[in-house]
Amino acid sequence: MITVKTQNLTRKFASLIAVNNLNLEIEEGEIFGLVGPDGAGKTTTMRLLAGILEPTSGEGWVYGKHISKESEALKDNIAYMSQRFGLYEDLTVMENLNFYADIYNVSLKERTQRIERLMSFSGLSPFTNRLARYLSGGMKQKLGLACALIHTPKVLFLDEPTNGVDPVSRRDFWQILYQLLKEKVTIIFSTSYLDEAERCKRVGLIHKGQLLKCDVPANIKRERNVDTLEAAFISIINESH
Amino acid sequence: MNLNRIRAIIKKEFIQIIRDYRSLALALINPVILLCMFGFALSLDVNNVPLAIWNQDKSQISTDFIMNFENSRYFNVVGYLDSYDKLQNYIDRKKAVMAMIIPKDFSKFIQSNQSAPVQLLVDGSDANTATIAMGYVNAVVAGYNVKLIEDSTSKLGIQNLSPIDLRPRVWFNEDFKSRNYIIPGIIAMIIMMIAAQLSSLTIAREWERGTMEQLISTPIRRGEIILGKFIPYFIIGFFDVLIAISMGQFVFHVPFRGNLVLLLIVSSIFLTGGLAQGIYFSIVAKNQRLATQMAVLTTFLPTFILSGFVFPIYNMPKVIQIITYVVPARYFITILRGIYLKGVGLNILWIQILFLLLFALFMITLAGRKFKKKIT
Ligand SMILES: Nc1ncnc2c1ncn2[C@@H]1O[C@H](COP(=O)(O)OP(=O)(O)O)[C@@H](O)[C@H]1O
Ligand SMILES: [Mg+2]
Numbered sequence: 178m179i180t181v182k183t184q185n186l187t188r189k190f191a192s193l194i195a196v197n198n199l200n201l202e203i204e205e206g207e208i209f210g211l212v213g214p215d216g217a218g219k220t221t222t223m224r225l226l227a228g229i230l231e232p233t234s235g236e237g238w239v240y241g242k243h244i245s246k247e248s249e250a251l252k253d254n255i256a257y258m259s260q261r262f263g264l265y266e267d268l269t270v271m272e273n274l275n276f277y278a279d280i281y282n283v284s285l286k287e288r289t290q291r292i293e294r295l296m297s298f299s300g301l302s303p304f305t306n307r308l309a310r311y312l313s314g315g316m317k318q319k320l321g322l323a324c325a326l327i328h329t330p331k332v333l334f335l336d337e338p339t340n341g342v343d344p345v346s347r348r349d350f351w352q353i354l355y356q357l358l359k360e361k362v363t364i365i366f367s368t369s370y371l372d373e374a375e376r377c378k379r380v381g382l383i384h385k386g387q388l389l390k391c392d393v394p395a396n397i398k399r400e401r402n403v404d405t406l407e408a409a410f411i412s413i414i415n416e417s418h
Numbered sequence: 419m420n421l422n423r424i425r426a427i428i429k430k431e432f433i434q435i436i437r438d439y440r441s442l443a444l445a446l447i448n449p450v451i452l453l454c455m456f457g458f459a460l461s462l463d464v465n466n467v468p469l470a471i472w473n474q475d476k477s478q479i480s481t482d483f484i485m486n487f488e489n490s491r492y493f494n495v496v497g498y499l500d501s502y503d504k505l506q507n508y509i510d511r512k513k514a515v516m517a518m519i520i521p522k523d524f525s526k527f528i529q530s531n532q533s534a535p536v537q538l539l540v541d542g543s544d545a546n547t548a549t550i551a552m553g554y555v556n557a558v559v560a561g562y563n564v565k566l567i568e569d570s571t572s573k574l575g576i577q578n579l580s581p582i583d584l585r586p587r588v589w590f591n592e593d594f595k596s597r598n599y600i601i602p603g604i605i606a607m608i609i610m611m612i613a614a615q616l617s618s619l620t621i622a623r624e625w626e627r628g629t630m631e632q633l634i635s636t637p638i639r640r641g642e643i644i645l646g647k648f649i650p651y652f653i654i655g656f657f658d659v660l661i662a663i664s665m666g667q668f669v670f671h672v673p674f675r676g677n678l679v680l681l682l683i684v685s686s687i688f689l690t691g692g693l694a695q696g697i698y699f700s701i702v703a704k705n706q707r708l709a710t711q712m713a714v715l716t717t718f719l720p721t722f723i724l725s726g727f728v729f730p731i732y733n734m735p736k737v738i739q740i741i742t743y744v745v746p747a748r749y750f751i752t753i754l755r756g757i758y759l760k761g762v763g764l765n766i767l768w769i770q771i772l773f774l775l776l777f778a779l780f781m782i783t784l785a786g787r788k789f790k791k792k793i794t
Contacts, residue, residue, distance in 0.1 A: 224631075227635045228635070249791075256635075257635035264629065265430065266627070
């Protein structure tokens with residue numbers, strides 16, 4: 178089943194085309210990596226798919242819901258973690274979790290179980306009463322993920338979730354993502370780290386708003402006859418100029 | 419509308435207010451400071467108004483008349499002069515706020531039982547003092563008139579012809595305490611302070627800090643966000659109104675003649691309009707500083723300047739007077755003074771109340787329409 182599909186999805190900011198005629202199809206339970214340098218249009222794509230940014234033209238569906246005409250219904254099925262830390266720094270870890278549990282109408286019974294589970298596999302348990310402001314970068318990102326997972330979303334959008342996160346937290350983070358894949362959650366994340374892109378089932382290379390390549394990492398490397406995705410992407414980007 | 423979500427926003431908003439000492443001070447301490455400042459320090463009562471007199475009559479009768487001013491604590495006779503130039507000089511140099519000219523024929527008029535013209539020159543540069551001082555003059559003159567009537571009736575051998583107590587009486591604010599006028603005005607100021615400086619931050623802060631981007635990606639409804647953000651500030655504002663009313667009653671002893679329930683209802687309506695206005699600018703600006711500036715400019719300042727709280731509307735230029743018709747505080751202060759000092763009710767105040775109600779509905783609609791769960 179296709180969970181994310183776009184047709185000529187375009188977003189302009191004045192004369193700048195941030196996302197240009199994007200055509201994507203992402204399967205259910207897939208982990209898809211959106212890769213590209215700063216300013217490539219990754220965040221804009223994520224926002225469009227999360228229903229919080231109006232497209233200039235083109236269409237898109239997430240879990241069967243149209244990203245602009247049904248953007249509110251769409252939000253029941255997804256979780257979105259913005260690139261910038263989006264939780265309340267003056268609330269504690271627990272207060273943030275409870276806030277998002279309330280917003281998603283998670284029942285009290287389910288909530289206690291879920292919070293317990295999320296806390297244990299994110300390693301946040303010792304910090305429940307700490308203000309989010311005083312968490313380390315990695316802890317903040319794990320809290321962001323925990324809040325995003327409090328309502329068991331079908332599709333998860335993560336905008337550069339591991340940016341500035343220490344290697345240990347990064348490994349924890351990936352552990353959580355692999356666990357989610359077993360539960361058939363579709364994960365779309367963006368990154369500028371190419372070693373991370375290697376872990377994805379498929380990657381899309383985005384540059385200046387254009388999707389230059391979208392395939393399984395192994396195929397991309399074989400096609401370019403190189404060992405790493407990094408080398409493949411450099412060659413693709415150079416060719417596009 | 420989902421109550422759980424609204425409650426979650428309310429709770430979160432309260433936690434944030436309590437943990438930020440600045441907003442806590444704005445919410446709870448500033449109103450009390452404002453009350454004390456206006457109630458004690460900035461009392462608009464005027465005592466010892468410097469008065470210059472040119473007595474052209476120089477008779478026993480006019481001297482008697484002047485004694486009434488000499489003996490009043492409201493006036494301080496600073497000079498007896500003998501020309502217009504000198505009077506003008508006194509006023510120009512701020513040695514006197516008022517000058518009184520008693521004409522040559524003053525005693526003749528009085529003796530022939532006619533009313534005697536007395537000219538009063540007032541320095542209008544401080545409209546407030548001038549207005550209040552003119553009120554004092556009226557009171558002193560009225561007192562003198564009564565004495566004259568009593569004298570003339572007793573001369574005719576008619577004792578206590580009029581059993582009616584003819585002592586002069588200033589209506590609605592008998593003892594001329596400006597404090598009585600000020601407390602109702604301060605209630606309006608406090609409400610607008612909450613609106614301008616607290617509610618204007620609430621949405622802008624979330625855009626600025628990036629928390630709104632996260633929040634709008636959830637299924638929460640727009641109305642739930644707006645209502646969840648409105649209610650905490652409404653509770654704070656209402657609490658402040660209660661503080662102001664209690665302090666007015668127990669600290670400043672302002673007479674209260676009207677209906678408390680009506681006062682609270684009208685205050686709630688005014689508060690709703692003000693908060694909606696603050697929230698509207700919070701939505702439009704998406705930036706805390708700009709939002710506050712716009713809100714102060716459109717809520718707090720007009721309430722201070724154009725409502726008739728400090729500067730009487732009838733002293734304003736015509737154009738400004740017309741502008742005051744769209745300042746909600748103008749109606750609110752009229753209502754408050756009506757309830758406080760005159761004890762009037764709905765039958766008289768309903769037009770003003772209706773205006774406030776329409777304004778509140780208009781602002782709520784405007785804010786509700788403007789807020790979008792989208793990034794621009
Ligand atoms: N709200 C916005 N207004 C104007 N320009 C924007 C806005 N958001 C993004 N852009 C521009 O669109 C381009 C793509 O940005 P973005 O999607 O954030 O890239 P990335 O996330 O890949 O770094 C950039 O040139 C950026 O400056
Ligand atoms: Mg980005």
